[in-house]
Amino acid sequence: MSVLDNLQPGVVFHFFEELCNIPHGSGNLQKISDYLVSFAKERGYEVEQDKELNVIIKAPGTAGYEDKEPVIIQGHMDMVAVKEDSCDIDMKTDGLRVTTDGEYVWAEGTSLGGDDGIAVAYCLAILDSKDIPHPPLEVVITTNEETGMFGAAAIDLSGLKGKRMINIDNEEEGVFITSCAGGARVYSKLSMEQENADGTKCTVAVSGLLGGHSGEMIKCGRGNGNHIAGRILYRLSKEMSVKLISIDGGVADNAIPSNATLRFVVDNGDVDKAQTIVKAVLEEVKGELEAKDEGVDISFATEGASNVLAFNCKDTEAVAKMITIMPDGVQAMSAMVAGLVETSLNLGIVKTEGKVVTLEQSVRSSVESSKKVLIDKLLTIGEMFGAEVTVSGEYPGWKFRQHSGLRDHMVRVYQDMYGKAPQVQAIHAGLECGILSEKIDDLDCISIGPDMKDIHSTGEKLSVKSTANVWAYLVEVLKQF
CATH class of the missing domain: 3.40.630.10 (Zn peptidases)
Incomplete structure (x- = not known):
């Protein structure tokens, strides 16, 4: 049966x-x-x-x-x-x-x-x-x-x-x-060199977010796991020497990512400071997402590192900055249809494969020119950081x-x-x-x-x-x- x-x-x-x-x-x-x-x-x-x-x-x-x-x-x-x-x-x-x-x-x-x-x-x-x-x-x-x-x-x-x-x-x-x-997919690939990193290997996991369809649910203001992970990496890179091992999150560019995982190496003496920063970001995010995505959690774990391949501090900071300055979520509401989102984007996937970190985004707009402008912004940001940016799957409204x-x-x-x-x-x-x-x-x-x-x-x-x-x-x- x-x-x-x-x-x-x-x-x-x-x-x-x-x-x-x-x-x-x-x-x-x-x-x-x-x-x-x-x-x-x-x-x-x-x-x-x-x-x-x-x-x-x-x-x-x-x-x-x-x-x-x-x-x-x-x-x-x-x-x-x-x-x-x-x-x-x-x-x-x-x-x-x-x-x-x-x-x-x-x-x-x-x-x-x-x-x-x-x-x-x-x-x-x-x-x-x-x-x-x-x-x-x-x-x-x-x-x-x-x-x-x-x-x-x-x-x-x-x-x-x-x-x-x-x-x-x-x-x-x-x-x-x-x-x-209408919409499009935008792929930004950062290719960087790796080196052996000594120190303490840390893993930060963002979880508990609601996720959902990046078109229908984008107006709800739900948390984006990839942007939260990028925010943590940026905050860490401003306070200490951080070497990124990997950053991964999301399963589809048109789904708001409900989780993300960040792996990196810090000096042994900076572990407590790194954990404090992660806790501070969690409290900030909880406050921002209260009543919108209140299940968010961020965990912090450590293990000893020995000959771990990672990106250097400069490239790690570049990844963090690129994610941080990328627009996300609702960009404009329709002036003609009450409550309708006109233009938005979603950083649905971030993945690390060997020496390459790829960001995959879904762009949407009911105004064709606005869609083009948003794509141009992503192309410009990618160029600023030396990323290879491609546009795929563009479709009309x-x-x-x-x-x-x-x-x-x-x-x-x-x-x-x-x-x-x-x-x-x-x-x-x-x-x-x-x-x-x-x-x-x-x-x-x-x-x-x-x-x-x-x-x-x-x-x-x-x-x-x-x-x-x-x-x-x-x-x-x-x-x-």
Whole structure:
């Protein structure tokens, strides 16, 4: 018996649990892509799989709907794969430990991947059904959305006939997304020489932060583990001779890092002073994050050092300064949409590999020129410190469509079902609608989805009731086309 057997809608949760049993973090998608292809072939559907592992499944309209205009249903198959330090799951090879209390579904010790596994589950449930009336369907499941929308950028949609697309990549029921921010990834690499360092090896671990999606949650002011680690390193470098061994934190550039680890060497006589500085930073951060991210903690540990490879004091200070002066978080709020973040960035990953320290950032803005200016700032900062800076995965925003037949249809169905109007919004997060709209002339699209909490984190939860509500709504939308 599977864990989610007793939840409704049964067919949706059946496929969702099957997907959760297949490892599908970004960049690890061969198995789940092949699963989707096999699913389609077993049911006699036309299916395409490209070299990026994107999958397109085409299904004919049901009786009475054969000659209707096709509808595209779209989501992505990859998830942000994060886990707690104590969790023994290998997210590259193991399935998730899915559990439920009947109200929510989550995964023990890891992220759940409701973003965007629930979209794929909805699609499979519709395609598997024998009694859901629908027009011809073109189901588009993309890859590596979470790391830069690379699948959407590469996919060939020239074989599609649909001009209406329902994207299922929103995390709030009753909210219809009709435009979103554009974005980019910026990578800064500092290459430095290492030397043998004598003294005491220290490890500082930042933990306990909430993390979360760097688009939706950036306005909450949550702590960034990488910036806190950089702050500590900067404070230490101003007070004593510090030689950095490594600085590492975060799992994805579009997830606010909930932890970071700093390893360095100090003179034996400076250990107590270093610990005092770390304690002082912890108290400062606790005060700053009170009521926003109050679980933050910073630990300090030591061990003897002997012939440890580390960066010299000058290069260590350069790393600390570079992180310190980099902007982070909300940069501007929209003057047109109340409460909407206009421009932001997130230092999602810092990693040390041999002689190279890499900073990976996600930049977002609903104003293209503001996005460019922020990228230029990061390029300039990198140049100041001799870093190699590259920009990757740049994607356009999704512009609001003044006249939308699809939006009118979906709003009407929602009002008929629930007796109230849905919220029509713009969001400060990247959706594939912008990229895909550039591939299909005059594409009319909208984004919906069930309630989810804390996506891209180990606290991620999917609402059972909302999943059922959105399923019933989606079925009715297709029926009334």
